[in-house]
Amino acid sequence: MAFDPASLTYNADGLIPAIAQDAAGTVLMMAWMNAEAVARTLETGRVTYWSRSRKAFWVKGETSGHVQRLIEMRVDCDRDCLLMLVEQAGPACHTNRRSCFYTAIRDGAEVEILTPMAD
Secondary structure: OOOOHHHOOOOOOOOEEEEEEEOOOOEEEEEEEOHHHHHHHHHHOEOEEEEOOOOEEEEOOOOOOOOEEEEEEEEOOOOOOEEEEEEEOOOOOOOOOOOOOOEEEEOOEEEEOOOOOOO
């Protein structure tokens, strides 16, 4: 059956969380998509998010060059969250780290587990 982005469950703002994970299994980041961003991602193969702060589409890597190429989009069982399996060029995080999840809580303390990538 054909996929329709309107079949997903969006929040009151018309958004759905999208988790980006690289093919090796590392969770890179979480951002938001609306139905149009989902459709654009599927059409172009370039992961496109919705920037809540800018109120605009955000094609990952458009300005930084740190592109996310879609390998596969997955829908969770409740149809209210997406998993983007991607090929990530360079860092995924705006802090220049491979992943936005670079802080761990260990023994009650925050520990930085990833340092910024070299340019």
